Amino acid sequence: MKALQKRIGITQDALAQSLTERFIFGEEALDGLMPSTRILAEEYGVSRLFLREVLAGLQRQGLIETFPGKGVYVRKPSMLNAARNVHTTIRQSTATARDLIEARGNLEEQCAALAAERATTEDIAQMEFALKALDNANGLIPMAQADIAFHSLLAKSTHNPVLQIMFGSITTLAFDTMLRSLSDPEIYKEGAPLHYTILKAVKNRDGLAARKAMSKHIHLAEYSYKNDLDRELREIAERIVKDVLQSTSSIEEILSSALKEYSVDLGQS
Amino acid sequence: MKALQKRIGITQDALAQSLTERFIFGEEALDGLMPSTRILAEEYGVSRLFLREVLAGLQRQGLIETFPGKGVYVRKPSMLNAARNVHTTIRQSTATARDLIEARGNLEEQCAALAAERATTEDIAQMEFALKALDNANGLIPMAQADIAFHSLLAKSTHNPVLQIMFGSITTLAFDTMLRSLSDPEIYKEGAPLHYTILKAVKNRDGLAARKAMSKHIHLAEYSYKNDLDRELREIAERIVKDVLQSTSSIEEILSSALKEYSVDLGQS
DNA sequence: CACCAACACCTATCTGACAAGTCAGATAGG
DNA sequence: CCTATCTGACTTGTCAGATAGGTGTTGGTG
Secondary structure (H helix, E strand, C coil): CHHHHHHCCCCHHHHHHHHHHHHHHCCCCCCCECCCHHHHHHHHCCCHHHHHHHHHHHHHCCCEEEECCCEEEECCCCHHHHCHHHHHHHHHCCCEHHHHHHHHHHHHHHHHHHHHHHCCHHHHHHHHHHHHHHHHCCCHHHHHHHHHHHHHHHHHCCCCHHHHHHHHHHHHHHHHHHHHHHCCHHHHHHHHHHHHHHHHHHHCCCHHHHHHHHHHHHHHHHHHHHHHHHCEHHHHHHHHHHHHHCCCCCHHHHHHHHHHHCCCCCCCC | CHHHHHHCCCCHHHHHHHHHHHHHHCCCCCCCECCCHHHHHHHHCCCHHHHHHHHHHHHHCCCEEEECCCEEEECCCCHHHHCHHHHHHHHHCCCEHHHHHHHHHHHHHHHHHHHHHHCCHHHHHHHHHHHHHHHHCCCHHHHHHHHHHHHHHHHHCCCCHHHHHHHHHHHHHHHHHHHHHHCCHHHHHHHHHHHHHHHHHHHCCCHHHHHHHHHHHHHHHHHHHHHHHHCEHHHHHHHHHHHHHCCCCCHHHHHHHHHHHCCCCCCCC
16 A cells, blocks of 8 residues: 555545545636546646546545546535445345344434424425325336335435435435335335325424334334345345346436436435 | 447446456355456456456445455455445535534434343443543544544444444544544543443443433533534534644544454444 | 575556547538 | 538547556575
């Protein structure tokens, strides 16, 4: 590690930090367009490829976005994007569905309670829209999309960016398990009305009721999962991909298109 | 986007997925050493550069680790590493200290309660070690290191990987605020004994007591922060870096060395 | 047996080049 | 004068080949 630093004048990390300070936090690139890679590379005295790798890192963090033929644009931070790496790690870990439900329950209960205090009329309207879409949805995937949108909007309604990030980091996993839960009609029949209970409590500014309804809603999965409860999330996700998606498109694409459609703009609060 | 896919036979994402399935989830590379970049590039019919960028992506996700002169090694996933990108995004967002305390409080209360149920004797011994180190610590940084180690060990004691990841994603931010809190002797005098209260409750398997003590401990910061409470975390972090660190080394280095020292191996649970 | 030097690998990086997308401005045709 | 088209100068993405520097092994020498 140290040897690499000796060889060239600047590390990738150092360059990345310098660039973020200059273009993301700093006031340069006000229109959002950064100088071209050639210019930047020359300016810092590194090769274009080296700079490219640094930019790739920033892109993976969601700080910038590159367009072939156009240039590199500074991007408004997106909570969802930042959390993207996290769930791949969870999928690798030994985390089980039970672990996820436990963590998610606590988090979402807090979100429900805080949303009851803070949700704006616009927040509520968005959540109502998502629930109506869930009722009228045709097919498993549209249902799950509306479902995850509702929960994400609830997290957004807390107006706490940290909570939004935390929920964002498990959104994909929650989506996996929703796909599994919704495929069971009985579970759906029991769980769906609770959405309205939650929303009603939020409207009434009744944090405690919202929390209770959410708790009930999340923990329904504990009964429905049975044997899968202590199975690793990875296996569940794999099965879902095979059974439901049939490799038409990736889970992440479906998820992010849903969040776009329901204008869940996690971040930029 | 589509144009790029047309040009070459395989996307970066597709190759990344193929590689992970083969070497991370799959059984190849049992010793942890992957084939060299030359071989892999030839095998997939892509250039070394292209493969390199894919590997760089995997490395950023903490899936692999490259050693110059040795090769590319498959790496056991580290929860802390996976969450690294998240806090840079939080720092960019408009999140305030109040937001962090709110989210962290709820999360850590749950961790304390669950740790009381599940902590092993080894977990408890590690936490005791960290607390003793905190008492004997000399200087702000060693104190904060012991402090964050204790809280991380508590999260580890839940034996829930998802909770560990969630806590990992805000560890850096918590560390920032600890550095600020510990610099105030009065706050420290009030907050430090609560650590022992928490640990005692964990030992007694008293989840409720552990939760209460943790709640009190976290929310102490609300009094100490005063004007800073609604200031953005970014500013606080910047000030800390300037005042405390004086650019000797980065916050992340200090933090990760602490977690290593106290053998907080978030992940691989 | 101990040592060490040459060698064969590895990754990291640089150079120079070309393909392909994008956009503004010149230019030709109406 | 207006409009449609085309050219050229940008941009990123990718490539092959060469070099630098680290690491481990192997075989020869003392």
